[in-house]
Amino acid sequence: MAHAHQETVHVNVLPPDRAKIKKLWMTALILLIITILEFIVAFTVPHEYKDLRVWIFITMTIVKAAYIVGEFMHLRYEVKVLIWSILIPMIFIVWMLVAFLYEGMAISNVR
Amino acid sequence: MASTSVATAPGRSAWDGGVSPMGASYGKLMMWFFLLSDAFTFSALLITYGLVRSAHPVYTGTVHAFKFSAGYWPIPERVFEAVPFLHGVEAPLVFVGIMTFILIMSSVTMVLAVEAGHRMDRKAVEKWMLWTILGGIAFLSCQAWEWGHFIHGSETGRAVVEGTKFFGANLVHNQYGPPDFAAFFFFITGFHGFHVFSGVCLNFLIYYNTVTGVYERRGHYEMVEKVGLYWHFVDLVWVFVFTFFYLV
Known part of the structure; x- marks a missing residue:
């Protein structure tokens, strides 16, 4: 790659993709809201309902995982x-x- | 979906090479498969945690009356209830919540760095990579405090034999519950923490290469994307550790 050694490189910087950036922040917001909901469940649903608690936590975790893998890791669009x-x-x-x-x-x- | 493998020059077949059937570069694909294998490792740790925990007796009393004992598995929210600078204040899971927040935020800054890389915007990549590195260091610092607190123990400790008390935890004994509890804490959060540490190192490497203009000369910022995948995976694992180690 001979051109890699050139000192001056002309780079065409594109403007920020507002819609995409907004979507990323929305994903982060959703993740934070689900985490807060998990906290609420942890301290409001009594420990006697062990199974219910566990199932709520597992469901929320899978939803969070789907958002991280789908949006942040971009797998949805592959x-x-x-x-x-x-x-x-x-x-x-x-x-x-x-x-x-x-x-x-x-x-x-x-x- | 198969269109990428069909699009070959006239007179050439897909078997002549030069096409990427998965629409991703070799490096990115290998990062995905490495992460898949890493997911197996973490699953093994967490599932084994579930097995060992289910093999121990369950605490049946109220959360309020809970006392540390080697006779049953502890309730996590009564173990992890300390916060730095708030000595003696019971704040169950608050510190873990802060750590979760830090890691999610650093995942966002990472994905913003990837977005900036797509636009060849070097200044923005530098800015977001720096935030991501800071987030990683903040998380590691939190974990260092968490480990320190876990190892040194609370002021109450646990009565072991008549008149003696045990404080904190090591790999053989701990004040919180059965020995396996501390062992799993060290292994699971330790293995995850080591991943975060590796991630911070890789992020720094990427930041350095961005600043020195390596990717600008190369014409693309795909390395940011690959390391970004790794960094998001670390966040993903934390989501599972948070649920299965701290909440359930």
Whole structure:
């Protein structure tokens, strides 16, 4: 790359994409709101409703994860092959989760 | 979707090479697959945490009457309730909330740096990368305090044997609950913290290269994008650690 050694480089700087930047800040706002909601749930829903609490937390976490991966990591706008190449292997995580839950129940039964 | 692989010059087939079927460069693609493998590692840690936790007895009393004991798994909000400069004030999970806020904000500044890179706006990339690095350092500082507090323990401690008390935590004993609790705290938040540290180093490298004009001469800021993916992943992992270690 001979031209890489040139001292003066003419760069065409484009103006900021207002719509895109606004969307990014909106995503951040959504993430913060969900986090605040998680706090509210943590301190208002009593610990007796353990299952309800856990399910609310898991749902909110997955929503947050979807926003981070989709918008911040830009996966939503990638080619479909790429999206599926990343999402399909997640099956292994689900598999591990199910297997370990099953194992955990077995351990509880033994004790 | 398959249009990218079909668009070849006349007389050439897609098998001749020179096309990118996934619409992403080699480096970006490999970053995605590295992050996928890293996701497996973190899942293994968090799922194992769930398994070990479920194998321990559950505390059944009220949150208010909760006392540290090795007999059951502690309630996280009673363990993590200290905030720097507010000595003796019980503020459950407030400090973790601040850390979460810092990490989300640094993710936004990172994505703004990527946006500026697309526009070849060197000054804006420099500005946002600097904010991202600051956010990362702030998070690491918070974690250092959190670890320090966890290791030194609260003033009450926990009565171990008649007349003796144990304060704080190490890998063998801790005042909060079963030994595994502290072990998982060190492993999970430690592994995540190490990722944040690596991220700050990479971010600094990118900042340095931006300032010295490496990417301007190269004609694109794709390195910012790749390291950005890594940085967002670190934020993503924290979202899961926050839920499964601190909230549930």
